[in-house]
Amino acid sequence: MDSAKAKANYAAFEERVRRTVYVDNLSPQVNESILKSAFNQFGNVQKVEFIPNYAEESNMPCCVLVEMDSPELAKELVQAMSNQPFMVFGMPRPVRVCAAEMEMFEHRPQKPGTKITCLWLEPQNPDFTIAEKLKELTRRHAAEASFLLQYQLEEEEKLAKQQAETLEANYKKYELIEKVLKDGTAKRLGHRYGINEFDA
Amino acid sequence: MSLLGEAHEDHTEFNWGRQTGIGGPNKDFLFYGSFTHGGVEYFLYDCVYMWRDNELDIGKIVKIWETPSHSKKVKVVWFFRPIEIRQWLGDVEPLWNEIFLASGEGNGLFNRNPLPFFFLPDGHDNLRPAMCSDLATLTSSWRCGIEAICGKCNVVCTSKDKRNPQPSKEDLRMADYIFNRTFDVATCTISPIFPDVIAESEVKHFFNREKGQKLITSEGGANLKGKIANPSSFVKVEGVTALRNPVKDGKFDMSPKPAAKDKAEMKRVHDLSHTSLSDGSHKRRRVHFSIVDPKEEHSSGVKGGKSDNQPQEITRRPAVGGLGLLPKEELSNGIKGSKSDNQPQEITRRPAVSWMEKLKSAYERGTLVLLENLDPSYTSSEVEDIVWSAFKEMGEAKMLPHCTSSSPHHGQAFFIFKSVDAAERAISELKGKCLMLSNGRPLVGRKGCLVEPNNATSFVGHIAINKLKLQKQKAEWKIAVSTSHYSQPNTIEYDMALEWLVLQERSKLRWDALNKQHAEEIELLRSQLKTHHNA
Numbered sequence: 083m084d085s086a087k088a089k090a091n092y093a094a095f096e097e098r099v100r101r102t103v104y105v106d107n108l109s110p111q112v113n114e115s116i117l118k119s120a121f122n123q124f125g126n127v128q129k130v131e132f133i134p135n136y137a138e139e140s141n142m143p144c145c146v147l148v149e150m151d152s153p154e155l156a157k158e159l160v161q162a163m164s165n166q167p168f169m170v171f172g173m174p175r176p177v178r179v180c181a182a183e184m185e186m187f188e189h190r191p192q193k194p195g196t197k198i199t200c201l202w203l204e205p206q207n208p209d210f211t212i213a214e215k216l217k218e219l220t221r222r223h224a225a226e227a228s229f230l231l232q233y234q235l236e237e238e239e240k241l242a243k244q245q246a247e248t249l250e251a252n253y254k255k256y257e258l259i260e261k262v263l264k265d266g267t268a269k270r271l272g273h274r275y276g277i278n279e280f281d282a
Numbered sequence: 283m284s285l286l287g288e289a290h291e292d293h294t295e296f297n298w299g300r301q302t303g304i305g306g307p308n309k310d311f312l313f314y315g316s317f318t319h320g321g322v323e324y325f326l327y328d329c330v331y332m333w334r335d336n337e338l339d340i341g342k343i344v345k346i347w348e349t350p351s352h353s354k355k356v357k358v359v360w361f362f363r364p365i366e367i368r369q370w371l372g373d374v375e376p377l378w379n380e381i382f383l384a385s386g387e388g389n390g391l392f393n394r395n396p397l398p399f400f401f402l403p404d405g406h407d408n409l410r411p412a413m414c415s416d417l418a419t420l421t422s423s424w425r426c427g428i429e430a431i432c433g434k435c436n437v438v439c440t441s442k443d444k445r446n447p448q449p450s451k452e453d454l455r456m457a458d459y460i461f462n463r464t465f466d467v468a469t470c471t472i473s474p475i476f477p478d479v480i481a482e483s484e485v486k487h488f489f490n491r492e493k494g495q496k497l498i499t500s501e502g503g504a505n506l507k508g509k510i511a512n513p514s515s516f517v518k519v520e521g522v523t524a525l526r527n528p529v530k531d532g533k534f535d536m537s538p539k540p541a542a543k544d545k546a547e548m549k550r551v552h553d554l555s556h557t558s559l560s561d562g563s564h565k566r567r568r569v570h571f572s573i574v575d576p577k578e579e580h581s582s583g584v585k586g587g588k589s590d591n592q593p594q595e596i597t598r599r600p601a602v603g604g605l606g607l608l609p610k611e612e613l614s615n616g617i618k619g620s621k622s623d624n625q626p627q628e629i630t631r632r633p634a635v636s637w638m639e640k641l642k643s644a645y646e647r648g649t650l651v652l653l654e655n656l657d658p659s660y661t662s663s664e665v666e667d668i669v670w671s672a673f674k675e676m677g678e679a680k681m682l683p684h685c686t687s688s689s690p691h692h693g694q695a696f697f698i699f700k701s702v703d704a705a706e707r708a709i710s711e712l713k714g715k716c717l718m719l720s721n722g723r724p725l726v727g728r729k730g731c732l733v734e735p736n737n738a739t740s741f742v743g744h745i746a747i748n749k750l751k752l753q754k755q756k757a758e759w760k761i762a763v764s765t766s767h768y769s770q771p772n773t774i775e776y777d778m779a780l781e782w783l784v785l786q787e788r789s790k791l792r793w794d795a796l797n798k799q800h801a802e803e804i805e806l807l808r809s810q811l812k813t814h815h816n817a
Contacts, residue, residue: 107786133683166768167779176779178786185658185693186683202672202715212810213716213724219807220655220692220726223800230796234789241785245778252774 091191095184100153101128102182103160105170106145112170120170121148124162125155133186147182156181175242296428298348299323310350317346317354319428327487329437332358332430339363340381340435340459344483345425354428359480359488360384361437362465367472379458381437382465382472383488385480437461439489443476446489453490640678644698649677649705651697654726656681657719658693665695668725672717675704691800692723 105117114130121127129149150156160179162168167176184190262268272278299316316325324330326346331338341358348354361381376382438449438457454460463474476485644650656665665679677699699705711717712727719725 167776167783168768169775169779175782185681190661202717207716209718209811210716212807213718216804216807217655217716217724217726219803220724223691223803224654226796226800230792234792237785237789241781245781249774249778 088191095187095191097153098149099182099184099187101151101156102147102149103156104145104147104180104182104186106178106180107175108146108170108177112146116170117146117148121150121159124150124159126151131187147186296320296354299325312348314346314348317428319431322434324431324434329361329435330358330431331433331435332426333432338432340437342437342488343431344487355425356428356431357425359483361459361461367465367470377460379460380463381459381461382463383461383476383480385464385466385477435459441474441476441489443489445476445486449490640698641680641696648702648729649699651699651705651709651727651729653679653695653697654692654728655723656693656695656725657723658691660693660695662695665697668719669697669708672725673704673708673711675699675708677704691797691804 108117114132117130118127127148127150129147131147131149133145133147150159160181163177163179168179169175170177297318298314299318300314301312302315303313304311316323318324324343326343329340329342332341340361340363342361343356344359345357346354347356361383363381364376367382436456436458438453438460439446439462440449440454440460441462442448449457463472464476464480465472476488478485480488641650653665653669660668660681662679662681665681666677669675669677669679677697679695679697681693681695699708709727709729712725717725
């Protein structure tokens, strides 16, 4: 492999990473043009890349990499959106924005100069037991992580339901008041009790 | 790629600046980003005075190149003076120093015009009257030899377009000319709206430069407003390599180069061009150079002044007549090419859609394996290499991209083996023995499983009031909901959003705690490894 070229590629990729923001908590219905118009308010969007979700729960919120024109713009966006809630395509769940990292990119170039070695360990090797333990640990960690993820999703659902109920209740109240004002019930009651403000 | 000589000395004090690429059918067109002529350095996208038929015109260099026959050429986009388009001005009252940027494609009925529009002998005159009366002769850009350039011009764009950095008062005062409208040569209309692409060049090159952005070459680029074209070299900078067939045969050849070639050239040029290019304005720095023998001796960099010496080779007539032909394909080639050109080509690969299908079929056949405990910074190709060297099996790998809920300690990858047996074997070997990768990571493998993505129509957290759904048929409602916006502090939406933010923070803290704990456990075990594996 042409190492100079690889290095240049890698450097270009790094530069791209710096310019990109990672957006989370997106509705699955969001598509590229929506995101583009959303982020075009702040600056020129060069590219929008969806991160496909292969192994996790299927109704997890979508995440996206949005590449902007400059790293400063990306940083600004991250800061601004962490302080103020920004809605994309629906309310009231805001999106979460953070700076992109290399590992988030699906297609990325190899880091030049890295070498990987692999070694088959035999059971007699003293490290074998340690390695086995490490394997166990990996599995356990994966299980713990997925459990935490489940928990998080449940919490989010709970909050959403709660908010929906509150909103419904509030709306009902507003409707009630409006109805009463409109059909004169308020006025009549007001007259009865000597309150005349509803005569408008 | 070796860059050819950057300086071509000749008797008219002409020097090439930085070369930015090579193109053309035989790769013998050289594109440049700047040149020095008569002691003045001209850069791409400078505004210059061009000498044409006893008259000075103002244009912006958009391409600089040298043909294989060493003739230097530039491509210039016109600015029309009000008098030139008075026929179409109508009620529009231009300012005293206002000019109009040419845009759009000319009718290009150049074949009506028997004389070739560049390399024209001096006998070809009366272009000005021709332009006013004959629509067909309008053009937005023209190619000419470098010697027609006779000085830099300071042109400032005062358009309120949001892509245009607004000029300061100082800028306005120093400007020779200002412009904020375009004149479309195809429809002969004046409009304050700037199209995205003018003469195959992105419109931002026509706007003012942002302060601090560098041009192709570092110094001299300070004059961001209207760079004046270098008279000596004709720069034709456009993605579309309309440079083939240099105008030697007098025909205005705008034949679009095949797209593939475009891409190849662009890629090459991109490799060559400096990464000192600022991010913003010079995305399409594919400068193709075609060097025309500069017979012109006197193109001194007269700033804003008329050149007294008649350049001999003013045969390049800025055929103000409809030659600004930019065939649509060229435009789209240019745009397409440049977009992909900006990124290293190696990164763009197959879209994810086909991967989903592959994964599905592999899962059904049983050849899908999930590899865990990889270093998160590995790439898919590295994973493939690992499997090849460890199991001597070929297959396709895909690293799962990282998201906020993935562990930073270990990465996962899907691997599709060629056969079910290979997959089974690999898994059992990984279970029984131990494959230790560098960094003290034993590889873990298990049967991959895929989750069917369901097209959820509802999203947790997005609420809609059911009763209002009926009202929402109205267009404004739809727009109101689907516009992405910041939440205002005095709305219920804001309060709810804050609740979500709190939830997000809480879960983030949880993840952090979990990851920390994992890290400690891993560290503990790794430190016990007796033999040292590559760190």
